[in-house]
Amino acid sequence: MADRTAPSCQLRLEWVYGYRGHQCRNNLYYTAGKEVVYFVAGVGVVYNTREHSQKFFLGHNDDIIRFSVIRVVVEF
Numbered sequence: 001m002a003d004r005t006a007p008s009c010q011l012r013l014e015w016v017y018g019y020r021g022h023q024c025r026n027n028l029y030y031t032a033g034k035e036v037v038y039f040v041a042g043v044g045v046v047y048n049t050r051e052h053s054q055k056f057f058l059g060h061n062d063d064i065i066r067f068s069v070i071r072v073v074v075e076f
Contacts, residue, residue, distance in 0.1 A: 039064040
């Protein structure tokens with residue numbers, strides 16, 4: 001019988017592709033620092049247009065359906 005234990009490895013999110021525009025509105029913002037803030041499924045994304053890099057907020061266990069920008073600075 002094959003070993004059914006979980007493998008000893010971890011996954012790491014490298015890049016988020018796509019954008020959730022269906023059933024959502026006002027869900028993509030530009031910051032003063034030329035970053036784009038949006039969400040896809042349960043992941044908040046901050047895309048840095050100058051460095052072509054992303055930062056992620058992974059604290060949700062379900063789809064994000066709305067958010068608001070209160071300050072221009074995005075902090076995690």
